[in-house]
Amino acid sequence: MVTLTAEHEEVVYERPISLTDVDTIYCPGCTHGTAHRLVGEVIDELGIQERTILVAPVGCSSFAYDYFNVDGCGAAHGRATAMATGIKRANPDNIVFTHQGDGDLASIGIAETLHAAARGEKITVIFINNAVYGMTGGQMAPTSLIGQKTTSSPFGRDVKLTGYPIRMAELLAGLPGTAYSVRRSLHDARHIIQAKKAIRIAFEAQIEGLGFSIVELLSSCPTNWGMTPAEAMDWIRDHMIPYYPLGDYKVVEELKRKIRRVGESLANTQIKS
């Protein structure tokens, strides 16, 4: 019989040092936490924790600064990219990122979002698109799907009345200041791994000073969608992805070269380990 001691234990998974050891306010099945985890891992891997600054939005992730072990602040609703601009211009050597929901980024803050991208502001935006206003209780968002029932579109979103959901990743890709604009999904493990790669590239774009970078993450809100967490993941796959196709909408040439180099170095790392 073998007695196992601490010496036999091997750490295979742990909390990134860029995340704090606290409970979040997020509901069961919400993917905000998944996104935080991915960002935390990327910050650790890039070794930028000591120079990263988080700009939290207004919405479910208002308290994101409590969950990250980096300097942080809370912006006014929709103004995260403007506040991030002020910080980045004051501190060009810091890595500044926002974590914003769809109401914050694509509705009340769309002007700030578009202009930050148009200026090629060297910041990174993590955009949580869950097609609903979460914090206020499930109202229609600018990204709510056609026909989607919410607490403020009880008969389903009627395009004649409220127009069409906005595809932000595509919209921002059209601006020359944008270095990187992609859409990923957080509904299953494979897509989560892809999302992490995109988040890493988005931060690399900022580190390289290439311009504005954004990762739109299709996310769940089981509470306000009236679903179980598992049903919510399926709903992302079956309803959101068809309207919001996953993909790279803008990757500037310099970044593509960088990605190839990173790809090689990652491959080497994997071989070594």
Next chain:
Amino acid sequence: MSEQLLKGNVAIAEAAIRAGCEAYFGYPITPQTELLEHMSKRMVELGRVFLQAESEVAAINMVYGAAAAGIRVMTSTSGPGISLMQEGLSYIAGSEVPAVIVDVMRGGPGLGNIQPSQGDYNQVTKTTGHGDFHPLVLAPATIQEAIDLVGLAFDLAEKYRTIVFIVADGAIGQMMEPAELPPMRPLPDKRPSWALTGAKGREKNLITSLYLGAENLEHLNQKLQAKLKIIQANEVRFEEQFLEDAEVALVAFGTAARVAETAIQDLRRDGLRVGLFRPISLWPFPEKRLAQLARKVKAFFVVEMNSGQMVHDVREAVGPIVGLQVPIMFFGRMGGVIPLPEEVEGEIRTWLTHKMGMEETLPLED
């Protein structure tokens, strides 16, 4: 250093640069645009931050960000821009970061016009944004004073971690006067301990105005109110002219005070004992000094370029004094009209004549 002929907006901008302003964010609006234009050239020459924002909403939030990063930062605008900035100003106040805001007031409401006005008095002193707070508000009457107050504004903003307003009007912004600029102050080589600079070798810093628990938020409010009391005790500023023997004290700030000054000189030539009380800090308002004056003078005569906004603060300062019935009168022009000294004189002469015919103390009138 020597005097040079300077336009108000340019003088304020250059004074800010010399006071160590490291970042400026703004949006064009008449009558302050020369300020932004001066910044667009000089800040870039000096390797500092200048950015023309997409709106005043964005500008104030950029100010919020740079202030959170711990550098001296400023924006300038006019009334319509202040309206848009109120959201950001409230966040800045709640987060206790320092910022200097210049309001070169124009005629309102609405789009109004671009003529000089003092219609933003209530907005800057009382209704600067949602929630309980007051910015510190400084009102220059000359270009030299504007220059001096800008330097002071940055120092006070930093000292108290608060918003400091410089309120000028279109006349002060647009006119030229001889004035002397201060020497360039060296920039600090380190940031305040609370600033967002990256958590290197220290605990992480947090700048926020979000306190979900009612008691926590009340605690923040108590802290803010305590700070306001300290500001009220230490930062009251005013100027007095000819008040030693005055029977009537004119109360006016900014450009209206210059009009009042001319009126007083004319009235004095005719032997009428009138003087000027000019609040320089509109918040904190010099209420204690006004209360003292109420025991000396026979009447107050408030002159403003609005419908009568500061006059309420004068009433509040003087009104509660038991047993005193000092009339507080008001004369103002609105919509961007600057009152003429002759108009002010006429009002005072009429009142004095009226008073002569009466034996009893006059009731309060407006």
